[in-house]
Amino acid sequence: MSANQSVKEGAKQLLKVLERFPDERIKHLVSFKQLQMDRFRYLSGEKAATGTDSTATSKGPTIADIKNIINRTSGPLGLQKDLLKKMQSITPNDRFTEQSIQEQIKSLENIMSNKYKNYYEVGDKLYKPAGNPFYYQRIMDEIQGKKKENIFTAARTVLFGK
Known part of the structure; x- marks a missing residue:
């Protein structure tokens, strides 16, 4: 199997x-x-699902289009050579190897399985500090939309810290 096919x-x-x-x-x-x-759908050669491709909704050229214009012409749109070289040096180049793809797969699976959260378990001293034991729970409730804090409870929190 060739390197390109394995990627x-x-x-x-x-x-x-x-x-x-x-x-x-x-x-x-x-x-x-x-x-x-x-990003990886493009790399694998698959077509993007309709409506999910973030580049399909934009009206301007994609990064791939810009790279193509820069790489296939010596001076597109009347650009000076030094500006063209500068643009070529800063355009992102995705050069993946089979090993780098496998490392990304492993890292993503570690994130999904909460490997490091479970490995570096923190105690209740961090989750429920003595000065304000419900601090993190209030933040999570606000993010999840369970409990809305009104002006009076917010003022109480600011004044008394609880």
């Missing part, structure tokens, strides 16, 4: 692991899971 197979394995990766609880402009799936 494609590794990217397909990584995509399978990424599909099991949980969605983010807090929605951001860019999702880590979706961004990585788009």
Whole structure:
């Protein structure tokens, strides 16, 4: 099996692991899971699923389009040679090996299995500090939308620390 083919197979394995990766609880402009799936879908040679490719929704050129323009012409759009060389040096180049793909798969599986959280177990002194034992629980409830803090409970928290 050639190196290029083994990288494609590794990217397909990584995509399978990424599909099991949980969605983010807090929605951001860019999702880590979706961004990585788009990146490795391109690397594996698979077509992006309709509507999920983050580059498909943008109206401008993709990074791949820009790289293609820069690499295939000696001076696109009348750019000076030194500016062209600068642009070529800063465009990201994804050069993966079979080993680097396997390391990423292993790291992603460790994150999903909470390996390091379980290995470096912290006690109740950190989760429930003596000065404010419900601090982290209040934050998690607010993130998950279980309990909303109103102006009076927020003022009480600020004034009394509880």
